[in-house]
Amino acid sequence: xxxxxxxxxxxxxxxxxxxxxxxxxxxxxxxxxxxxxxxxxxxxxxxxxxxxxxxxxxxxxxxxxxxxxxxxxxxxxxxxxxxxxxxxxxxxxxxxxxxxxxxxxxxxxxxxxxxxxxxxxxxxxxxxxxxxxxxxxxxxxxxxxxxxxxxxxxxxxxxxxxxxxxxxxxxxxxxxxxxxxxxxxxxxxxxxxxxxxxxxxxxxxxxxxxx
Amino acid sequence: xxxxxxxxxxxxxxxxxxxxxxxxxxxxxxxxxxxxxxxxxxxxxxxxxxxxxxxxxxxxxxxxxxxxxxxxxxxxxxxxxxxxxxxxxxxxxxxxxxxxxxxxxxxxxxxxxxxxxxxxxxxxxxxxxxxxxxxxxxxxxxxxxxxxxxxxxxxxxxxxxxxxxxxxxxxxxxxxxxxxxxxxxxxxxxxxxxxxxxxxxxxxxxxxxxx
DNA sequence: AAACCCTTGTGCAAACAATCACATAATAAA
DNA sequence: TTTATTATGTGATTGTTTGCACAAGGGTTT
Ligand SMILES: NC(=O)c1ccc[n+]([C@@H]2O[C@H](COP(=O)([O-])OP(=O)(O)OC[C@H]3O[C@@H](n4cnc5c(N)ncnc54)[C@H](O)[C@@H]3O)[C@@H](O)[C@H]2O)c1
Ligand SMILES: NC(=O)c1ccc[n+]([C@@H]2O[C@H](COP(=O)([O-])OP(=O)(O)OC[C@H]3O[C@@H](n4cnc5c(N)ncnc54)[C@H](O)[C@@H]3O)[C@@H](O)[C@H]2O)c1
Numbered sequence: 298x299x300x301x302x303x304x305x306x307x308x309x310x311x312x313x314x315x316x317x318x319x320x321x322x323x324x325x326x327x328x329x330x331x332x333x334x335x336x337x338x339x340x341x342x343x344x345x346x347x348x349x350x351x352x353x354x355x356x357x358x359x360x361x362x363x364x365x366x367x368x369x370x371x372x373x374x375x376x377x378x379x380x381x382x383x384x385x386x387x388x389x390x391x392x393x394x395x396x397x398x399x400x401x402x403x404x405x406x407x408x409x410x411x412x413x414x415x416x417x418x419x420x421x422x423x424x425x426x427x428x429x430x431x432x433x434x435x436x437x438x439x440x441x442x443x444x445x446x447x448x449x450x451x452x453x454x455x456x457x458x459x460x461x462x463x464x465x466x467x468x469x470x471x472x473x474x475x476x477x478x479x480x481x482x483x484x485x486x487x488x489x490x491x492x493x494x495x496x497x498x499x500x501x502x503x504x505x506x507x508x
Numbered sequence: 509x510x511x512x513x514x515x516x517x518x519x520x521x522x523x524x525x526x527x528x529x530x531x532x533x534x535x536x537x538x539x540x541x542x543x544x545x546x547x548x549x550x551x552x553x554x555x556x557x558x559x560x561x562x563x564x565x566x567x568x569x570x571x572x573x574x575x576x577x578x579x580x581x582x583x584x585x586x587x588x589x590x591x592x593x594x595x596x597x598x599x600x601x602x603x604x605x606x607x608x609x610x611x612x613x614x615x616x617x618x619x620x621x622x623x624x625x626x627x628x629x630x631x632x633x634x635x636x637x638x639x640x641x642x643x644x645x646x647x648x649x650x651x652x653x654x655x656x657x658x659x660x661x662x663x664x665x666x667x668x669x670x671x672x673x674x675x676x677x678x679x680x681x682x683x684x685x686x687x688x689x690x691x692x693x694x695x696x697x698x699x700x701x702x703x704x705x706x707x708x709x710x711x712x713x714x715x716x717x718x719x
Numbered sequence: 720a721a722a723c724c725c726t727t728g729t730g731c732a733a734a735c736a737a738t739c740a741c742a743t744a745a746t747a748a749a
Numbered sequence: 750t751t752t753a754t755t756a757t758g759t760g761a762t763t764g765t766t767t768g769c770a771c772a773a774g775g776g777t778t779t
Contacts, residue, residue, distance in 0.1 A: 302735095304735070304736060304737095305709075306735095306736070306737095307736095308708070308709055308712050309705055309708075309709065311708075311712075312704065312705040312708035312709070313689060313705065315708070316687060316688075316704070317689070330755090330756060330757090331756075331757075332756080337689065338689050339689045339691070340737095341737070341738065341739095342756095343737080343738055343739070343740090343758095343759095344736095344737065344738080346756090346757065346758060346759085347736095347737085347738090347758085347759080349757095349758090350757095350758060350759070354757085354758070356756080356757050356758080357744090357745065357746090357756085357757075358743065358744045358745050358746090358755080358756060358757040358758080359744070359745045359746055359747090359754075359755045359756050359757075360745065360746070360755080360756070360757085361755095361756065361757080362757090374712070375708050375711055375712045375715070376711040376712055376714060376715030377708065377711060381707070381711055381714075390604070390605040390608045390609060391605045391609070393601070393605065394601040394602045394604065394605040397601045398601060398602070400687070400704075401703075401704075401707075404704060404707075406704075406707055445714060446707070446710055446711075446714075469714060469717065470710040470713065470714050471710075472703075472706055472707060472710060476527060476611070477527075478524060478528070478548065478549050478550045480550070484717075486709075486710060486713050486714075488706040488707075488709055488710055489706075490701060490703055490706055492612075492683075492701055493523065493527070493611075493612075493615060493617075494520055494523040494524065495683055495699040495700075495701055496592070496612075496615075496617055496657070496683060496699075497519070497520075497522075497523035497526070497586050497588065498516075498519055498520065498523070498697075498699055499657055499681040499682075499683060499697060499699055500586055500587040500588060500592055500657075501519050501522075501585070501586045501587055502681065502697045503587060503592075503656060503657075503680060503681050503697075504586070504587030506680065506695075513765095515765075515766060515767095517766075517767095518766095541725090541726065541727090542726075542727075543726085552767070552768060552769095553726095553768095554728095554729095554767080554768055554769070554770095555766095555767070555768075557726090557727065557728060557729085558728085558729080558766095558767085558768090560727095560728090561727090561728060561729070565727085565728070567726075567727050567728080568726085568727075568774090568775065568776085569725080569726055569727040569728080569773070569774045569775050569776090570724070570725040570726050570727075570774070570775045570776055570777090571725080571726070571727085571775070571776070572725090572726065572727080573727090
């Protein structure tokens, strides 16, 4: 079980499997074969088995996987058997949608603090319960509330500076919604959620098709 | 120039280059070397050159790339030298943030129609100008407004059905925000914007680090 | 016009990822 | 107990992507 040599794409797929299994559990499906799970996630059946094989033997030959058991194991692998505490920075249009989204909480991700610099916003209380802090309070609040993950929803121009502040406050992992590539020091992680890149992909394929 | 064998990761990076170049243009930088551009986008310099080499020779040896010229070429490759007309389906929390986001328009992506099934929403006018249509009107509106791209922001349970309706209305490309894997027929494209998968990645890495 | 930068464009090898194909093991039926 | 059936786990294979290293070529200086 050498964690270092696990393909990063495997982790992404585990997340998909987890979601599919959650759905199957709702539907009271007890057992699932790699074929069916693969189909549900749009991947190759052998891929599913190999992905899982990195971490152990979870299936029964001739039978398949027990949904509940496999889900439990995948969640353990991904670290979803606990709650993750997030801070949102920048409560604009997108930020509001994010904190209002109750699915995150269901999956174990919780916005426990919200920050902005706009004096008209700071101090206000959100419908979802959080009070908006000023960025000056970031270092103490991050420490007090034991925040694990920082979420950047500021304008692009402020994103790099915001990342620096989050890191200085002791945060190791960042989810970035701003359309810029954020430079992170060694040992810190950033994941970008990049709407425009996805649209550009669609545009490219539509353009090619037409040729 | 065999389009079929171009790595999909290359297209994604072209999108990043395009954005970086746009920024450089704002700063009145005329010439950029692959080193600098690579650093800005967090990739290897050889990667930049190789990505571009798939489509032609855009640089000048010993000098670098002319920012304006390269940007123009990349935009042409990606199909960003035109406007793309999008339909949004599901105007909830996320949908509202999307239509309010004026960056899309600046980049050539425009929400020209918005759909929902909620009778309380249908017929209302959005601050961004669009009137909310009922889903029943999808087929005619898609045709009349010549829509290229469908954007799904409905609950996950409705996403697959929505995709089917979009396809039946003649749409070839879909951007999906719902946390499900959508099954598409041959020749159609879907791109998923998947917040939770990204968070799961962060959770996994944080969990590993701690070991 | 020669010598010297500098940075591109690219052949090639290495690393990484996906897929095939089958031995293996569990279960059910005969 | 034997045979048939089924679907996992995995070695081998194929395919894809990345990165090194350097020849090629444009520009500049002497
Ligand atoms: N809205 C969308 O649908 C959408 C889509 C794609 C990408 N994005 C990106 O997400 C980010 C946020 O988008 P938005 O539409 O919510 O923008 P917005 O302008 O509505 O909100 C930005 C918020 O950040 C705050 N802010 C500004 N500087 C700050 C700083 N230094 N520290 C803390 N807070 C700061 C502002 O006060 C504001 O409340 C942008 O980078 C945008 O490009 C948004
Ligand atoms: N809000 C977020 O930050 C966020 C984050 C990640 C993912 N998502 C996903 O994006 C999607 C939308 O999220 P949201 O927060 O805006 O949800 P929401 O409940 O606020 O909005 C959903 C909208 O879709 C409409 N709708 C429902 N069924 C429909 C149908 N069949 N056809 C057309 N419209 C229909 C509803 O009337 C509503 O207006 C969900 O799938 C959600 O999981 C949202």
